[in-house]
Amino acid sequence: xxxxxxxxxxxxxxxxxxxxxxxxxxxxxxxxxxxxxxxxxxxxxxxxxxxxxxxxxxxxxxxxxxxxxxxxxxxxxxxxxxxxxxxxxxxxxxxxxxxxxxxxxxxxxxxxxxxxxxxxxxxxxxxxxxxxxxxxxxxxxxxxxxxxxxxxxxxxxxxxxxxxxxxxxxxxxxxxxxxxxxxxxxxxxxxxxxxxxxxxxxxxxxxxxxxxxxxxxxxxxxxxxxxxxxxxxxxxxxxxxxxxxxxxxxxxxxxxxxxxxxxxxxxxxxxxxxxxxxxxxxxxxxxxxxxxxxxxxxxxxxxxxxxxxxxxxxxxxxxxxxxxxx
Amino acid sequence: xxxxxxxxxxxxxxxxxxxxxxxxxxxxxxxxxxxxxxxxxxxxxxxxxxxxxxxxxxxxxxxxxxxxxxxxxxxxxxxxxxxxxxxxxxxxxxxxxxxxxxxxxxxxxxxxxxxxxxxxxxxxxxxxxxxxxxxxxxxxxxxxxxxxxxxxxxxxxxxxxxxxxxxxxxxxxxxxxxxxxxxxxxxxxxxxxxxxxxxxxxxxxxxxxxxxxxxxxxxxxxxxxxxxxxxxxxxxxxxxxxxxxxxxxxxxxxxxxxxxxxxxxxxxxxxxxxxxxxxxxxxxxxxxxxxxxxxxxxxxxxxxxxxxxxxxxxxxxxxxxxxxxxxxxxxxxxxxxxxxxxxxxxxxxxxxxxxxx
Numbered sequence: 077x078x079x080x081x082x083x084x085x086x087x088x089x090x091x092x093x094x095x096x097x098x099x100x101x102x103x104x105x106x107x108x109x110x111x112x113x114x115x116x117x118x119x120x121x122x123x124x125x126x127x128x129x130x131x132x133x134x135x136x137x138x139x140x141x142x143x144x145x146x147x148x149x150x151x152x153x154x155x156x157x158x159x160x161x162x163x164x165x166x167x168x169x170x171x172x173x174x175x176x177x178x179x180x181x182x183x184x185x186x187x188x189x190x191x192x193x194x195x196x197x198x199x200x201x202x203x204x205x206x207x208x209x210x211x212x213x214x215x216x217x218x219x220x221x222x223x224x225x226x227x228x229x230x231x232x233x234x235x236x237x238x239x240x241x242x243x244x245x246x247x248x249x250x251x252x253x254x255x256x257x258x259x260x261x262x263x264x265x266x267x268x269x270x271x272x273x274x275x276x277x278x279x280x281x282x283x284x285x286x287x288x289x290x291x292x293x294x295x296x297x298x299x300x301x302x303x304x305x306x307x308x309x310x311x312x313x314x315x316x317x318x319x320x321x322x323x324x325x326x327x328x329x330x331x332x333x334x335x336x337x338x339x340x341x342x343x344x345x346x347x348x349x350x351x352x353x354x355x356x357x358x359x360x361x362x363x364x365x366x367x368x369x370x371x372x373x374x375x376x377x378x379x380x381x382x383x384x385x386x387x388x389x390x391x392x393x394x395x396x397x398x399x400x401x402x
Numbered sequence: 403x404x405x406x407x408x409x410x411x412x413x414x415x416x417x418x419x420x421x422x423x424x425x426x427x428x429x430x431x432x433x434x435x436x437x438x439x440x441x442x443x444x445x446x447x448x449x450x451x452x453x454x455x456x457x458x459x460x461x462x463x464x465x466x467x468x469x470x471x472x473x474x475x476x477x478x479x480x481x482x483x484x485x486x487x488x489x490x491x492x493x494x495x496x497x498x499x500x501x502x503x504x505x506x507x508x509x510x511x512x513x514x515x516x517x518x519x520x521x522x523x524x525x526x527x528x529x530x531x532x533x534x535x536x537x538x539x540x541x542x543x544x545x546x547x548x549x550x551x552x553x554x555x556x557x558x559x560x561x562x563x564x565x566x567x568x569x570x571x572x573x574x575x576x577x578x579x580x581x582x583x584x585x586x587x588x589x590x591x592x593x594x595x596x597x598x599x600x601x602x603x604x605x606x607x608x609x610x611x612x613x614x615x616x617x618x619x620x621x622x623x624x625x626x627x628x629x630x631x632x633x634x635x636x637x638x639x640x641x642x643x644x645x646x647x648x649x650x651x652x653x654x655x656x657x658x659x660x661x662x663x664x665x666x667x668x669x670x671x672x673x674x675x676x677x678x679x680x681x682x683x684x685x686x687x688x689x690x691x692x693x694x695x696x697x698x699x700x701x702x703x704x705x706x707x708x709x710x711x712x713x714x715x716x717x718x719x720x721x722x723x724x725x726x727x728x729x730x731x732x733x734x735x736x737x738x739x740x741x742x743x744x745x746x747x748x749x750x751x752x753x754x755x756x757x758x759x
Contacts, residue, residue, distance in 0.1 A: 139505065231521035232522075244527065319527075321523070321524075322524055330499065367502070368506060371506040372510060377460075377494075
């Protein structure tokens with residue numbers, strides 16, 4: 077009897093520890109949500125006539141999905157202690173592929189396939205040949221950007237009509253973009269928090285060597301994160317192309333580093349193992365509110381770069397690497 | 403001096419436009435394009451209250467030309483008392499950010515949007531949406547592939563090229579080898595300029611464009627490009643250039659190589675004017691086509707004119723003639739630095755503040 081009475085309590089302890097660890101990994105998200113709320117309230121109080129309008133929120137919900145989706149992908153790579161600089165180029169390549177003189181039932185799968193290949197090459201390079209993630213993805217980024225410009229030297233083409241119909245429009249005033257975020261975000265949260273892959277990814281990101289020694293498929297998991305990131309980038313590229321109703325071989329260039337910014341502001345550590353997709357929503361939300369708020373307040377556009385950079389330094393310095401490994 | 407004249411004109415505008423009945427006058431170097439039609443201003447009657455929100459969505463500040471463009475736009479806006487609120491955004495060369503910028507302006511109830519689009523296609527949906535919502539949409543300096551805008555003001559980049567090409571034909575006596583320094587591959591501005599020049603040069607059987615290099619309109623890239631072209635081609639009789647900074651670089655390369663200066667086309671920029679003037683004694687001659695920095699400012703004035711119900715056209719072309727050696731003494735400003743673009747509408751004190759040595 078004593079054995080059986082002890083077992084639940086022991087199990088309960090483990091469960092509580094697991095819960096604590098999970099909370100600990102997500103504490104960045106809480107801070108991020110707090111920052112988001114503060115900025116939201118400040119904007120609502122100071123710019124009620126412009127900020128708190130249905131039109132503005134519907135604008136924001138239309139603007140942010142590509143960055144949310146790209147940042148969610150980046151979050152997986154960062155959690156695995158990697159770094160993906162090729163996100164922007166993959167978005168551009170997707171856009172360029174959509175402009176090919178083929179039916180959309182060919183171009184859309186082709187774009188997704190191309191992204192998976194880029195992700196596999198990134199993952200293979202980092203994991204199997206040991207090239208530093210920044211160098212590896214910088215190199216593939218350059219190659220992919222070159223391919224995009226080869227396929228489509230100047231902006232043009234017509235985005236696939238069904239895709240445009242899925243992006244430009246709304247249901248009861250809620251732009252379709254919101255549902256894209258809901259779908260990709262739902263899958264990301266599920267993957268991260270309800271599958272073995274997610275649990276293993278935290279372990280691999282915190283300490284790749286010990287994870288491998290404990291028998292986790294370290295290489296497969298890390299390669300997987302690059303494939304997820306590239307696929308998310310391709311989805312962001314589909315959305316952006318439809319939003320602009322045309323293709324542009326440079327459309328992703330600004331989103332590459334912003335995707336890191338979104339994840340980092342959301343509390344995901346660039347050294348891996350800490351953070352997650354929920355925080356990323358708030359991180360990207362902060363970027364969106366700052367851009368939108370400063371536009372609405374008529375603040376010089378140059379300050380927007382200064383503020384974004386400052387936010388990144390603050391957010392990264394709040395969580396130090398030494399806290400890792402718990 | 404032309405600049406003095408312009409600032410006097412601006413001061414005049416400032417004083418006269420305070421009288422509500424006074425019409426807004428556009429710059430004398432733009433005029434209705436060939437098939438331009440009168441804008442149906444009745445469409446905007448409901449907005450006509452003498453107090454407007456005007457937005458300028460700028461694509462990016464990437465060089466001295468775009469920096470001056472924004473300054474001229476801001477200044478022009480400040481001279482129009484009908485503008486109650488003036489909003490400027492910078493899209494950092496990102497078309498999707500520019501779409502968001504325009505959406506943010508619409509959210510703020512902009513009555514007019516003036517834009518130089520990041521590319522000809524990406525902004526079309528949002529601009530058409532704004533136009534259909536009854537907002538005055540003015541596209542300036544870079545085109546958008548749609549007619550659903552209120553008006554356009556375009557610099558004729560083909561003319562920029564033909565102006566240079568005609569000068570070369572004349573200066574070279576219709577014969578000899580030309581090298582071409584181009585801007586950025588795939589940009590319509592560069593294609594239009596080059597095609598304009600190539601067409602004129604192509605009409606002369608004894609003239610030939612023997613080589614072309616892209617140097618991004620930048621001084622340092624053009625130095626490398628001109629060095630390799632000069633080494634590769636012992637016989638160069640003329641240089642066509644898509645921009646003044648590249649010509650500046652090529653003049654210096656020729657001087658360093660000890661080669662006789664040949665006719666080269668330039669641009670209406672103070673830095674290039676300095677080089678031109680310094681090398682006039684060595685027999686250097688050039689021409690300086692204009693790509694006015696004040697075009698967006700005129701777009702803002704045009705937007706207000708339309709909101710005020712003035713009779714204006716839906717398509718304006720920049721008709722500014724190129725400057726020649728005869729204009730050089732008058733226009734070159736040794737008291738301003740190389741970044742100053744000649745033909746500005748900015749007042750003297752602003753010029754000194756921005757470009758004073």
